Amino acid sequence: MAKQIGHLISLLALAFSCFAFAFESKPLQDFCVADPNSSVFVNGMACKNPKQIQANDFYFSGLHLRGNTSNPFGLMVQPVTVAQLPGLNTLGISMVRIDYAPWGVNPPHTHPRATEIITVLEGTLEVGFVTSYPEYHLITKVLYKGDVFVFPVGLVHFQQNVGNETAVVIGALSCQNPGAITFGNAVFGSDPRISSEILAKAFQVDKKVVDQLKAKF
Ligand SMILES: *[C@@H]1O[C@H](CO)[C@@H](O)[C@H](O)[C@H]1NC(C)=O
Numbered sequence: 380m381a382k383q384i385g386h387l388i389s390l391l392a393l394a395f396s397c398f399a400f401a402f403e404s405k406p407l408q409d410f411c412v413a414d415p416n417s418s419v420f421v422n423g424m425a426c427k428n429p430k431q432i433q434a435n436d437f438y439f440s441g442l443h444l445r446g447n448t449s450n451p452f453g454l455m456v457q458p459v460t461v462a463q464l465p466g467l468n469t470l471g472i473s474m475v476r477i478d479y480a481p482w483g484v485n486p487p488h489t490h491p492r493a494t495e496i497i498t499v500l501e502g503t504l505e506v507g508f509v510t511s512y513p514e515y516h517l518i519t520k521v522l523y524k525g526d527v528f529v530f531p532v533g534l535v536h537f538q539q540n541v542g543n544e545t546a547v548v549i550g551a552l553s554c555q556n557p558g559a560i561t562f563g564n565a566v567f568g569s570d571p572r573i574s575s576e577i578l579a580k581a582f583q584v585d586k587k588v589v590d591q592l593k594a595k596f
Pocket residue numbers: 414415416
């Protein structure tokens with residue numbers, strides 16, 4: 380009996396360690412349309428008065444438009460997060476359209492708060508992500524029109540258009556405010572800059588190389 384109780388207690392401990400959340404994981408009302416003017420700071424954005432919401436609070440238009448990819452990456456990302464669509468606040472979901480010029484690259488980045496699932500509408504893409512366990516394993520695949528691929532939450536991932544034509548992707552993310560950290564910008568383009576001594580040591584290169592990279596961001 381004592382042994383069984385012991386088992387029960389360890390099972391309960393396991394259950395709580397897996398399922399105890401430090402924050403509320405689901406909305407506690409129909410919706411919480413973001414009020415960008417509120418000076419209240421909460422985990423997310425404060426809600427507009429529900430009696431003043433309108434259809435347009437739940438609406439965004441423009442994902443049919445091609446992005447302008449005339450930039451060094453050959454890339455344009457059109458997010459539809461709580462910043463563009465206030466009705467997404469607290470709902471744990473958002474969207475994105477990504478346009479790639481031929482050979483355009485969405486450089487290695489991570490969404491700290493979201494898993495991302497994409498589908499290819501046009502073109503051919505090489506995509507990939509890197510695992511933390513097993514350590515630094517690259518998972519990569521070439522995607523064609525209609526293919527779907529998922530980037531697990533928090534992992535570093537990238538895409539490249541490996542065709543001679545433009546490519547278009549629609550994606551969904553499991554957070555209304557997924558965040559994006561692009562490694563080049565975070566490491567070489569932070570404000571203020573990380574010292575070149577640190578980066579030269581970290582990347583085992585000459586400070587001149589670090590300064591060259593810093594100049595790009
Ligand atoms: C925020 O405040 C501005 C200026 O007062 C106003 O024009 C705008 O409609 C407000 N936005 C919302 C969502 O209430």
